[in-house]
Amino acid sequence: MRITLDRRLPANHAARALRADAEAALTQRPKTLPPKWFYDEHGSTLFDRITRLPEYYLTRAERQILNAHADETARLTGARTLVELGSGTSTKTRVLLDALTAAGTLKLYAPVDVSAATLDRAAEAVCRDYPDLRVAATVADFETDLALPEHPEHPGPRLVAFLGSTLGNLDTEARATFLGRVRAELTVEGDALLLGVDLVKDPNTLIRAYDDDQGVTAAFDKNVLRVLNRELGADFDPGAFDHKAIWNAEAERIEMRLRARVAHRVEVPALALTADFARAEDLRTEISVKFRREPLTEELARAGLTVAHWWTDPQSRFAVLLATP
Numbered sequence: 001m002r003i004t005l006d007r008r009l010p011a012n013h014a015a016r017a018l019r020a021d022a023e024a025a026l027t028q029r030p031k032t033l034p035p036k037w038f039y040d041e042h043g044s045t046l047f048d049r050i051t052r053l054p055e056y057y058l059t060r061a062e063r064q065i066l067n068a069h070a071d072e073t074a075r076l077t078g079a080r081t082l083v084e085l086g087s088g089t090s091t092k093t094r095v096l097l098d099a100l101t102a103a104g105t106l107k108l109y110a111p112v113d114v115s116a117a118t119l120d121r122a123a124e125a126v127c128r129d130y131p132d133l134r135v136a137a138t139v140a141d142f143e144t145d146l147a148l149p150e151h152p153e154h155p156g157p158r159l160v161a162f163l164g165s166t167l168g169n170l171d172t173e174a175r176a177t178f179l180g181r182v183r184a185e186l187t188v189e190g191d192a193l194l195l196g197v198d199l200v201k202d203p204n205t206l207i208r209a210y211d212d213d214q215g216v217t218a219a220f221d222k223n224v225l226r227v228l229n230r231e232l233g234a235d236f237d238p239g240a241f242d243h244k245a246i247w248n249a250e251a252e253r254i255e256m257r258l259r260a261r262v263a264h265r266v267e268v269p270a271l272a273l274t275a276d277f278a279r280a281e282d283l284r285t286e287i288s289v290k291f292r293r294e295p296l297t298e299e300l301a302r303a304g305l306t307v308a309h310w311w312t313d314p315q316s317r318f319a320v321l322l323a324t325p
């Protein structure tokens with residue numbers, strides 16, 4: 001058997017975590033919900049459409065960089081294990097899998113994701129397409145458990161990939177915690193981190209990437225209300241909110257918010273909770289931090305990681321970096 005699926009989250013984890021997050025979201029000021037709840041079946045489909053929107057350059061820019069530097073990454077790391085945090089459908093990983101299998105070093109692919117269903121499908125597909133590879137998938141939330149396969153059962157050096165600028169979903173404090181954990185896990189000689197991050201650029205380009213003309217991002221944003229309705233019996237009316245993508249210039253991040261069009265009340269029976277929205281009050285649904293080379297290099301250094309390589313697309317919209325302890 002070349003595939004294993006390790007469920008580190010109890011089956012009811014998602015239900016319990018959502019209740020806790022929703023409760024905190026609606027009683028906090030400003031009301032703030034973590035972005036992981038976007039990705040139910042429908043939300044994942046919408047995100048997939050986002051990655052193909054003309055305005056959403058991130059995915060294409062990152063793919064350009066990976067295409068240009070995957071072989072180099074394989075050569076530099078000689079990775080025998082590729083761990084991928086927040087692997088989703090493992091689509092963009094393939095260029096890395098191709099390069100690392102061509103280099104002949106890769107033995108094991110270890111995707112980590114919160115969604116068991118997505119992980120299952122992705123692991124099957126990778127296993128089918130890479131006949132010499134073992135796949136050890138882990139259902140885990142990378143914010144609390146990195147689920148790195150353990151040495152010596154799994155061969156090093158290990159390359160830990162954290163792509164798609166998912167790091168930008170974490171605020172400064174959460175990033176420090178996360179990066180410190182990653183550093184602590186890179187214990188085998190040659191272990192490295194491959195990190196994909198979106199870069200600061202003109203606000204208009206950024207805002208358009210999160211508020212597209214076809215309204216796909218708006219639908220993605222509002223889908224989280226449907227998740228709350230379905231899972232918690234809430235009565236959110238998605239039509240009572242406007243999707244907003246705001247550039248927070250001080251924190252250099254995009255903030256997605258759902259802004260109440262009118263003052264209204266929402267009932268959340270599963271939490272025995274009533275949430276009042278004032279007119280124009282926001283529910284913040286996501287932060288997407290944009291990075292600069294120097295400050296990010298320092299941030300990584302504070303976590304004990306040294307940037308060995310920094311690659312960008314020709315337009316310097318996005319960066320992929322290779323860091324080592």
Ligand code: AVJ
Pocket residue numbers: 050058164165166168169209210217286287288
């Ligand atoms: C998947 C976290 C990288 O911040 O760009 C896309 C998700 N949100 N459009 C991002 C997202 C709105 C995204 N990440």
